[in-house]
Amino acid sequence: MNKAVFLDRDGTINVDFGYVFKPEDLKFIDGVENSLKRLVDAGYLLIVITNQSGVGRGYFTEQEAVDFNVYLSNKLKQSDISITDFYMCVHSPQEDCDCRKPSPKLINEAIKKYNIDATLSFMLGDKESDVQSGKNAGLRSMLVTGEQNIVYWANYILANQ
Numbered sequence: 001m002n003k004a005v006f007l008d009r010d011g012t013i014n015v016d017f018g019y020v021f022k023p024e025d026l027k028f029i030d031g032v033e034n035s036l037k038r039l040v041d042a043g044y045l046l047i048v049i050t051n052q053s054g055v056g057r058g059y060f061t062e063q064e065a066v067d068f069n070v071y072l073s074n075k076l077k078q079s080d081i082s083i084t085d086f087y088m089c090v091h092s093p094q095e096d097c098d099c100r101k102p103s104p105k106l107i108n109e110a111i112k113k114y115n116i117d118a119t120l121s122f123m124l125g126d127k128e129s130d131v132q133s134g135k136n137a138g139l140r141s142m143l144v145t146g147e148q149n150i151v152y153w154a155n156y157i158l159a160n161q
Contacts, residue, residue, distance in 0.1 A: 001117035004084070005039050005157065006107055006134060008125030009050040012144045014072065016126070019054040021064045023071040033079045035154035042158055045084040047110045049123075049133065051101050056092030065090065085110060101129040104137035111137065120161075124153050 010016035013036075015027040036046060052065045069086045076083060087106035091097040099105045111118055123134025123141040134141030142153050 001115050001120070002045055003043060003120035003161075004045040004047050004110070004114065004116045004122075006047050006049050006110070006121065006123040006139065007150075008101075008127065008130040008144070009048050009069075009072070009086075011126035012124055012130070012150060013048070019059050021052075021054060021060040021068045023068060026068070026072055026075065028075075029150060031149065031151035033076065033081065035150045036076065036081045037079055038158060039154055040081055042161065044121075044157075045114055045116065046082070047084050047114070048086045049101065049106050049110070049125075049130075050086065051089045051129070053090075053092045053100075055090035056095055062088075062090050084114065101125075101127075102132035102136060104133055107133060107137035107139065122153075122157055124150060 007013055010020050013032055014020060015029060017025055040046060054060050055062050055065055065088060073083045087110055089097060089099040091100055118138035121139050123130060123139045124144050125131060126144040131141040131143050144150060
């Protein structure tokens with residue numbers, strides 16, 4: 001079985017300016033590339049689980065959100081970092097879907113598709129809904145903050161594999 005680090009996108013990998021979807025607005029959080037590279041080198045799959053309610057709210061299209069994910073992925077590939085997959089909920093909170101975090105649905109889909117052992121895997125996100133989603137899927141889940149950022153949690157994960 002595989003092990004994975006599930007990651008929220010905005011506020012965890014890249015700076016969250018609010019409804020980020022334009023490639024020119026991509027700004028990686030300091031230390032993210034090195035941290036993700038170390039996780040990949042340690043054998044973790046990297047899977048992004050992201051709520052993109054801007055689509056459901058009509059701020060941008062689903063294709064623009066997909067294009068941003070492709071752009072982000074290609075930028076990381078320049079540092080030999082491969083994102084295994086992106087899972088996206090494009091609904092607004094008012095749509096009452098079953099895929100919006102804190103639902104574990106998207107994580108569970110990835111666990112099944114990539115034969116992931118949840119007990120060896122982690123969820124990192126900057127909102128409580130990210131953490132709860134990971135917990136709901138049986139992952140060890142951590143809240144990303146300014147002090148306990150992705151660098152902090154990557155070090156923690158690598159020290160506690």
